[in-house]
Amino acid sequence: VSTNEFDLIERIRRRATTTREDVLLGIGDDAALLEVPAGHALVVATDTLNAGVHFPVETPPADIGWKALAVNLSDLAAMGATPAWCTLSLSLPDADAEWIDAFLEGFMRLAVLHDVALVGGDTTRGPLSISATVHGFVDPARALRRAAAREGDLVWVSGTLGDAAAALEQWRAGALIDPGLRERLDRPTPRVALGRALGGIARACIDVSDGLLADLAHVCAASGVSAQIDVDALPASDVLCAEFGGDARRHLQSAGGDDYELCFTAPAAAREAVETAARNADVYITAIGRIVPRTAGPVMARDAHGAEWMPGTTGWRHFA
Amino acid sequence: VSTNEFDLIERIRRRATTTREDVLLGIGDDAALLEVPAGHALVVATDTLNAGVHFPVETPPADIGWKALAVNLSDLAAMGATPAWCTLSLSLPDADAEWIDAFLEGFMRLAVLHDVALVGGDTTRGPLSISATVHGFVDPARALRRAAAREGDLVWVSGTLGDAAAALEQWRAGALIDPGLRERLDRPTPRVALGRALGGIARACIDVSDGLLADLAHVCAASGVSAQIDVDALPASDVLCAEFGGDARRHLQSAGGDDYELCFTAPAAAREAVETAARNADVYITAIGRIVPRTAGPVMARDAHGAEWMPGTTGWRHFA
Numbered sequence: 001v002s003t004n005e006f007d008l009i010e011r012i013r014r015r016a017t018t019t020r021e022d023v024l025l026g027i028g029d030d031a032a033l034l035e036v037p038a039g040h041a042l043v044v045a046t047d048t049l050n051a052g053v054h055f056p057v058e059t060p061p062a063d064i065g066w067k068a069l070a071v072n073l074s075d076l077a078a079m080g081a082t083p084a085w086c087t088l089s090l091s092l093p094d095a096d097a098e099w100i101d102a103f104l105e106g107f108m109r110l111a112v113l114h115d116v117a118l119v120g121g122d123t124t125r126g127p128l129s130i131s132a133t134v135h136g137f138v139d140p141a142r143a144l145r146r147a148a149a150r151e152g153d154l155v156w157v158s159g160t161l162g163d164a165a166a167a168l169e170q171w172r173a174g175a176l177i178d179p180g181l182r183e184r185l186d187r188p189t190p191r192v193a194l195g196r197a198l199g200g201i202a203r204a205c206i207d208v209s210d211g212l213l214a215d216l217a218h219v220c221a222a223s224g225v226s227a228q229i230d231v232d233a234l235p236a237s238d239v240l241c242a243e244f245g246g247d248a249r250r251h252l253q254s255a256g257g258d259d260y261e262l263c264f265t266a267p268a269a270a271r272e273a274v275e276t277a278a279r280n281a282d283v284y285i286t287a288i289g290r291i292v293p294r295t296a297g298p299v300m301a302r303d304a305h306g307a308e309w310m311p312g313t314t315g316w317r318h319f320a
Numbered sequence: 321v322s323t324n325e326f327d328l329i330e331r332i333r334r335r336a337t338t339t340r341e342d343v344l345l346g347i348g349d350d351a352a353l354l355e356v357p358a359g360h361a362l363v364v365a366t367d368t369l370n371a372g373v374h375f376p377v378e379t380p381p382a383d384i385g386w387k388a389l390a391v392n393l394s395d396l397a398a399m400g401a402t403p404a405w406c407t408l409s410l411s412l413p414d415a416d417a418e419w420i421d422a423f424l425e426g427f428m429r430l431a432v433l434h435d436v437a438l439v440g441g442d443t444t445r446g447p448l449s450i451s452a453t454v455h456g457f458v459d460p461a462r463a464l465r466r467a468a469a470r471e472g473d474l475v476w477v478s479g480t481l482g483d484a485a486a487a488l489e490q491w492r493a494g495a496l497i498d499p500g501l502r503e504r505l506d507r508p509t510p511r512v513a514l515g516r517a518l519g520g521i522a523r524a525c526i527d528v529s530d531g532l533l534a535d536l537a538h539v540c541a542a543s544g545v546s547a548q549i550d551v552d553a554l555p556a557s558d559v560l561c562a563e564f565g566g567d568a569r570r571h572l573q574s575a576g577g578d579d580y581e582l583c584f585t586a587p588a589a590a591r592e593a594v595e596t597a598a599r600n601a602d603v604y605i606t607a608i609g610r611i612v613p614r615t616a617g618p619v620m621a622r623d624a625h626g627a628e629w630m631p632g633t634t635g636w637r638h639f640a
Contacts (some may be wrong), residue, residue: 020597024361028542029466030526031365033458036356041344044439046407046453050446078350087366089409089451118338126370131409131451133366138353146349206350220370222348 008123012088016103018117022084030117034085045075051128055186056171063186064130064212065106070188071209072134073114074260077147077195078207080144081244082137085119086111089183091126095267097268101124103130106187114192142199144264149204153291156202156274158191158283160237161212164242165256180239188260195262196287197277206265211255216263220291229254229289232304250309254301265291328415328443332408335424338437342404352439353545360457365395371448375506376491381419383506384450385426390508392454393434394580397515398527400464401456404523405439406431411446423450426507433513450638454533462519464584469524469543473585473611476522476594478511480604481532486508486564487574500559508580514605518584519598525584533619536583540611540618548573549609552624572630574621 015025021253035043049068051057059067069086076083088107092099146272163184170177191207198205204223206215212234220227234253244252266274272285278285293297301309333347344353357363369388371377389406396403408427412419431438483504490497511527519526524543526535532554540547554573561590564572586594591607598605621629 024460025463025465030395031363031401031456033460033463034362034364036362038358042356042362042455043351044354044407044453044455046409046441046451048411048442048444048446048451050411050444053445065455075350078396079353082613085364087364087453089366089368091368091370104371121366122368123371124368126449127375127447129411129446131366131368133364133407135364136351140344140353143345143353145345205498216612219616229354251358302457 002247004095008100008316009099011100012104015108016118020115020117021067023119026117026119032085034119034135037137039139041140041143043076043079043136043138044133045072046131046133047071047075048129048131054262059186060299061102065103066110066187068130068132069107069110070190070260072132073190073192074188074207074209076134076136076206077190077192078144078205079138080142080195080205081087081138081198083114083116083134083136083192086132086134088118088119088121089131090123091122091129093128103118130176138199142286144195144198144202144205146204146206146219148223148286149219149225149291151225151291151293152268153203154268154271155216155227155229155263155265155289155291156285157208157212157235157261157263157288158194158285159261160235161208161239161261162240162249162252162256163237164188165252169252178239178243181243185258188258191262191283192258193281194278194283196262196283197239198274200307201270201273201277202264202266205262208259208261208263209257211257212263213254213301216299219265224294225291226293226295226297227299228292229299229301230304231301231309233288235284235286252266254309324415328420331417331420332424335428336438340404340435340437343437345440346437346439346555348375352405352426354439357457361460361463363399363401363456363458364453364481365392366451366453366604367391367395367490368451369469373628377508381422382426385423386430386507388452389427390510392452392526393510393512394508394529396454396456397510397512398459398464398525398582400462400515400519400525402516403434403454403456403459403512405437406452406454407585408438408441409451410441411449412443412444413448449466456612457593458519460541462510464515464518464522464525466524466526466539466542466587468609469545469585471545472588474588474591475536475547475549475583475585475611476504476605477492477528477532477555477581477583477608478514479559479581480555481579481581482560482569482572482576483530483542483557484578485572486560488578489572498559498563501563505632508578510580511582511603513601514582514598514603517601518594521590521593521597522584522586524581528579528581528583531577532583533574533621537618539585540610544614546610546615547609548612549621550624551621551629553606553608555606564571574629
């Protein structure tokens with residue numbers, strides 16, 4: 001079903017109704033007009049997904065829609081921010097109304113869950129690519145910044161690690177993809193409630209998109225510290241354990257990307273407050289290590305026997 | 321010169337220094353933290369440029385950079401907003417440092433002109449595509465909205481029309497492209513000062529990206545009115561007149577896209593205030609018609625002899 005650009009925009013606009021009163025003007029003008037609440041900073045993140053790079057080309061459009069928003073909400077979560085609005089730039093090889101409807105189904109499902117209004121964007125012809133920009137608010141004094149980790153902090157991670165990378169590995173190998181792993185790859189859960197609950201309690205935070213060690217290294221570099229991680233303490237899902245063992249599993253957990261869990265640090269004395277925040281956000285968290293004074297390597301990973309763990313790569317680099 | 325994603329981001333970060341005090345946190349965290357001034361609405365616009373669709377593939381990277389920001393600033397101008405920050409999503413076939421440097425040269429040159437801080441974004445592998453999101457402020461009572469045109473308003477347009485489309489036509493024909501026309505296609509001037517000066521004076525406003533008649537039709541549809549336009553009153557540059565005449569020129573002026581001039585309406589009684597605003601913004605403007613009660617067609621265009629003018633197309637549709 002081919003259609004033209006204006007019809008596509010009209011299709012999107014019909015799906016983008018919102019009850020948010022801070023949207024003074026949404027889709028349909030040259031720009032959106034929005035109201036940021038007093039005393040809060042505006043938080044802005046942008047992420048792009050390209051077919052064949054960030055998702056297999058055969059990914060169902062509804063899953064692509066979900067993920068395009070999820071990876072962006074995950075960035076807001078890592079700041080401790082409350083999401084509010086998003087814009088969407090869609091490049092499509094052709095104006096396929098059925099594809100758009102399915103895509104929007106996934107995108108808007110997640111948007112509604114987080115009360116995010118779609119307030120603008122554009123549709124253009126080109127190779128399949130989705131770029132979303134999300135906006136939220138945070139009290140700047142409670143924002144979780146990469147540069148805030150301090151010596152003695154415990155390092156925590158939410159949920160489980162390695163599931164998304166495991167699905168990708170099965171897909172690359174041409175194997176049957178476990179449905180549980182695939183769900184984690186295609187429909188990641190942005191940890192918005194956890195990020196918000198950690199504001200004022202945790203120090204540094206980042207979302208795990210490139211792989212735990214690579215992302216934690218960003219935190220360490222920004223904070224001028226190093227981290228010691230117990231590789232055998234990294235949380236693994238039952239389904240990951242059923243499909244992968246030993247070093248293959250450790251590698252997926254420590255270096256696999258696309259998990260969109262939060263990795264954060266907090267003073268050791270805040271352990272109880274951190275655990276309460278996680279319980280209130282209904283997210284399982286695990287202490288995986290500790291922040292130490294800066295050493296040669298930003299992140300030292302050891303297994304339960306104290307042996308140093310060197311993963312094959314340091315995470316997912318699009319241009320590596 | 322190939323490099324990796326993190327080096328690219330570092331290259332961009334080095335170019336993106338800003339003295340804006342409302343940037344609490346720029347490139348380098350999960351999201352940017354920004355301060356919107358009290359009493360102002362946030363204004364957000366997104367636009368994407370794809371190689372081969374929005375610019376010829378042989379366009380110099382510095383021009384692509386300039387244009388990627390210009391088309392977005394033009395949307396803010398059409399709201400009467402003051403630009404402040406932008407994010408940039410770059411999809412590149414390979415991580416070419418020279419290309420990035422040239423691209424940034426054009427992008428940042430325009431950004432500095434308008435004191436716009438580059439506060440975030442991402443770089444990914446994929447077919448060449450640039451998506452920028454710009455943010456600005458406006459007093460909501462002074463914002464220029466598409467739905468605000470009223471019967472009796474004069475219709476105005478800034479600058480000259482048809483130059484960019486003329487350059488594209490010469491390029492498509494394989495002809496030598498006139499350098500003056502090419503400059504207008506590759507380095508459009510967003511009418512930011514004019515848009516701001518028109519706040520509180522003009523009523524409806526839109527930027528001419530799809531072609532005058534098509535864009536004015538959006539204003540009319542949103543406002544529930546129609547417009548009568550004198551095709552022979554449309555402003556033309558000397559260089560356009562030198563290269564194109566008669567109906568070919570009329571067609572470029574009325575239906576050619578990519579001009580990024582402002583088309584706006586204002587009460588006839590505000591003529592003097594409009595002209596003063598334009599003079600203060602140092603932009604030439606022309607009255608080209610009038611808003612009338614809604615009729616069957618949104619825009620009726622007539623030539624100087626009163627004959628109805630029907631252009632071959634109603635503007636640039638990416639999916640047409």
